[in-house]
Amino acid sequence: MRNIRARNFLLAGAVGLLVLHLCKDFIDHKTIRIDVREENSHIRQPTTENSYVYSWPSCQQNMSAANISGFSSLPGGIKDFLYYRHCRHFPMLLDLPDKCGGVDKSADIFLLLVIKSSPVNYERREVLRKTWAKERLHNGVWIRRIFISGTMDSGFEKKRLNKLLELEQREYNDILQWDFSDTFYNLTLKQVLFLEWMERNCPKVRFLLNGDDDVFANTDNMVDYLQSLKDNDGSKHLFTGHLIQNVGPIRSSGSKYFIPVQVQESNSYPPYCGGGGFLLSGHTALVIYNMSQSITILPIDDVYMGMCLAKAGLSPVSHMGVKTAGLHIPSSKLDAHDPCYYKEVLLVHRFLPSHMYLMWHRIHDPNLKCGASKKLL
Structure with missing residues (x-):
């Protein structure tokens, strides 16, 4: 009987420690999730290994979005957006x-x-x-x-x-x-x-x-x-x-x-x-x-x-120097990446990394000479 009581006591103690440990993890997790925006550390680790945009406990899914007329016919991405469009604070x-x-x-x-x-x-x-x-x-x-x-x-x-x-x-x-x-x-x-x-x-x-x-x-x-x-x-x-x-x-x-x-x-x-x-x-x-x-x-x-x-x-x-729709080159026979077209502009969308690197150096080439016909502005 004494051995049974001892085993039960040890088992209860182990369960108690496990519960305490789990509660501590839960409290720590909640603290990290809520307080991480208040810290000033230079680098912070992700709060959870598998956390996703909508898994932060402080931002719950707005289930009433599903009551919007025609909601069921919307694409998945739009549905998710409507469920969580109110979420503005993330660690x-x-x-x-x-x-x-x-x-x-x-x-x-x-x-x-x-x-x-x-x-x-x-x-x-x-x-x-x-x-x-x-x-x-x-x-x-x-x-x-x-x-x-x-x-x-x-x-x-x-x-x-x-x-x-x-x-x-x-x-x-x-x-x-x-x-x-x-x-x-x-x-x-x-x-x-x-x-x-x-x-x-x-x-x-x-x-x-x-x-x-x-x-x-x-x-x-x-x-x-x-x-x-x-x-x-x-x-x-x-x-x-x-x-x-x-x-x-x-x-x-x-x-x-x-x-x-x-x-x-x-x-x-x-x-x-x-x-x-x-x-x-x-x-x-x-x-x-x-x-x-x-x-x-x-x-x-x-x-x-x-x-x-x-x-x-x-x-x-x-601003005529901002070309987010790309440059319009006058003829298909001309080189669309001639640096003279880009020397005077402010911004052009889009460029591959290799083209970006080359263009930056070409427009800063001190020997680059551009005639009036090569300026698009």
């Missing part, structure tokens, strides 16, 4: 709290390059670091660089990609990463998260280039253009690029840009600039962030920026 995995030198010193950054990049696009990031996104002093002002990213895949592959970004972060100090799924429908989320980060860490930056990692950006020309704005040092409104207006949602379900009425009822969009790349002032970036707090997220990020501008009573303007 940071990689942070750069001192990138701008502090709140006050952020005014020393004339042009901040904010480049949207998915974890798998390592080659693009490497080429950009050596070409137009190189951090440098140009015309007496500083150009700085930040890549913004989410996460991809799950399990071991997600862990490997996160490790890749962590290694890049250690070497270059230029990546912001959040624990959400880096997909097309989450591009607006990525923008909003960056603007929140900027408002906290880099509010006095003068100007920003917001663009994709597959654009060719002549950042030297951008600095020249921005410095020519004699009445604007970044403290006034500026939002310029490839202006798109008098268009509305694409209702064809086969389109990448499909927006059903369940996502937006209106058949028109406000004026906006193509999301491949646009320039804006620090002042306007903060205005957009403030407006975004009361505007429901739309999955088309460039349109969403236009919606924020419209609510603020501001307008985007066209």
